[in-house]
Amino acid sequence: MKLSADLRDFCDRLGHTFSEPELLINALTHASISSPQRPDNQRLEFLGDRVLGLVMAEAVLAHDRTASEGVLAPRFNVLVRKETCAEVAAEIDLGAVLRLGRSEMMSGGRRKAALLADALEAIIAAVYVDAGFAAAEKVILRLWGDRIGNVASDARDAKTSLQEWAQARGQQPPRYVELGRTGPDHAPIFTIEVRTEDGRRARAEASAKRPAEQAAAAALLAQLEGEQ
Numbered sequence: 001m002k003l004s005a006d007l008r009d010f011c012d013r014l015g016h017t018f019s020e021p022e023l024l025i026n027a028l029t030h031a032s033i034s035s036p037q038r039p040d041n042q043r044l045e046f047l048g049d050r051v052l053g054l055v056m057a058e059a060v061l062a063h064d065r066t067a068s069e070g071v072l073a074p075r076f077n078v079l080v081r082k083e084t085c086a087e088v089a090a091e092i093d094l095g096a097v098l099r100l101g102r103s104e105m106m107s108g109g110r111r112k113a114a115l116l117a118d119a120l121e122a123i124i125a126a127v128y129v130d131a132g133f134a135a136a137e138k139v140i141l142r143l144w145g146d147r148i149g150n151v152a153s154d155a156r157d158a159k160t161s162l163q164e165w166a167q168a169r170g171q172q173p174p175r176y177v178e179l180g181r182t183g184p185d186h187a188p189i190f191t192i193e194v195r196t197e198d199g200r201r202a203r204a205e206a207s208a209k210r211p212a213e214q215a216a217a218a219a220l221l222a223q224l225e226g227e228q
Helices: 005-014 021-027 042-063 069-080 082-091 102-106 113-131 133-144 146-154 158-168 209-227
Strands: 175-182 189-195 201-206
Touching (some): 005 021, 021 042, 021 113, 042 069, 042 113, 042 133, 042 146, 069 082, 069 146, 082 113, 082 133, 082 201, 082 209, 113 133, 133 146, 158 209, 175 209, 189 209, 201 209
Antiparallel strands (some): 175 189, 189 201
C-alpha cells in the first residue's frame, strides 16, 4: 500500500516510516467513519496507552535517580495525561490527517483534545507493532522532548494549589462538578468543571475523574496567573 503525500509528510513529522502503512491508516481512523473493512483505532489506542506509560515510567526514573515514588507519580501523570498527548498531537498537526465521519468533522473533531490524544496513542501502538519497542520509544522521546526534563515544575498538585489560593482569600474550597461522560465503557472521557466561590471556573477532560479534576484546577490556575 502506498501512502498519500499528506500521510508521507505526516510520517516525516512523526519521525517514523511504516513498513506496514495499513497500521497508520488504522491508527488514524476514528469510530465515526469505521467499517467492518476499516476498523477504528480504539484497540490500538488501548495498546499505545500502555507503551507510552512504560516509556514514560522509564524516562522519569532515568531523569531523577533519587526521587521517591511519591515524587515520580505526579511527574508521570503529567507526561501521559490526555492534555499532554493532545498538545504533542497538535505540534505534529495530527488533526489534519485524522479520518473522521462527516458529523464529527463538522463539529470540529480535528481540534478536539480527546480525539487528538486517542489518535496519538493509537499511532504509538502502530509504530510499536510495525517496528518494535525501541522504535516506539525513539518516537515518543523525540516528540515529548523537553517536557520530560521540565516535568518537575509541571507536576505540582494543582488541586492543592488552587485550594490554598481560595483559602488565602477567605473562600470555601473549590467545587468539582462532573459535566459529562462520553466514550465506551472501556475508554471513558470525563468532563470536569472546577468552580470557585467568587464565580471563576474552568473545565478539562481526562480518562478518569481525578486527572480531569487536576487538569481543570491547573487550567484555572493558569487563568489566575494571567490576571496578575
